[in-house]
Amino acid sequence: MHIPDGFLDLKTIVATGVASAGALSYSIKKSKEELNERQLPALGIMSAFIFAGQMINFPVAGGTSGHLLGAALATVLLGPWSASLVLATVLIVQALFFQDGGITALGAGIFNMAVVAVFIAHVAYTLAGKLRVNEYAACFVAAWLSVMAASTATALELAISGTVPLAAALPAMTSVHALIGVGEGIITAVAVMFVKGFNKSNIARDASLQRGD
């Protein structure tokens, strides 16, 4: 879903750039209140993991591939403020060093994947928690919805830019991402399961070590 240069017009570039800058500075402000030194490795590793995960394109129907977005994964494990910073960092690294996502489309990419996708994942996961939905089902749904939301935002930007009519872009983008979102949902649920399982066994081990001392 990384938009290359040439797909967006100036007003869309400026509007998404301003929106992203605003959202990120709010995230930074919130992170200042919450973040402490001990959490930094977790943020770095999440960023590394999402970068790596985004390299692994998996095939979906019709000679198309998809890859992890990671917005829901980061949101579930780190909360929305850190998640948006992690996603933005990954997108900046990709645009600057790997030419993945155009530099003029970076604001839009951040808006779609670090802001919209994270926000939707957060709302969905929180709501699922209130409704007492199974945790891993909640991860799957939050992840699927985050991909759908990001692809919808991308279609809107392409249409507003006059690159392609919305009537063509929206169904095409959302239908292919409905499939990619299933992959996103599975990866997110499994990764959360792994991390939470690992934390549990670690806590148990720490406790037994303390008892041993």
Add this chain to the structure above:
Amino acid sequence: MKGKWLLGMVIALAIAGFLSPFASSSPDGLERVAEDIGFLHKATSYLSSPMPDYLFPGIKHEGIATSVAGTLGTLLAFAAMYGLGKLIITKNNKSGQ
């Protein structure tokens, strides 16, 4: 705690280093849509990056070039986020907390 971070980083590096050469090379969702609807030709690039398409320059073997680029990118993503986080926290301390 340290073991946990190390394990996370090892997993990320293993994915980028060993799995990435085997990733699907089919167009992704947006690329597919652009191709089908017919606006892919508008795609261009205003910036030339050191490792375009996740290939480390100068390595003939594509799999190895991808693997090296992926490993570097993973370390870079870690460092960039860690650095940004550090910056945010430092500013926090200066603002009198």
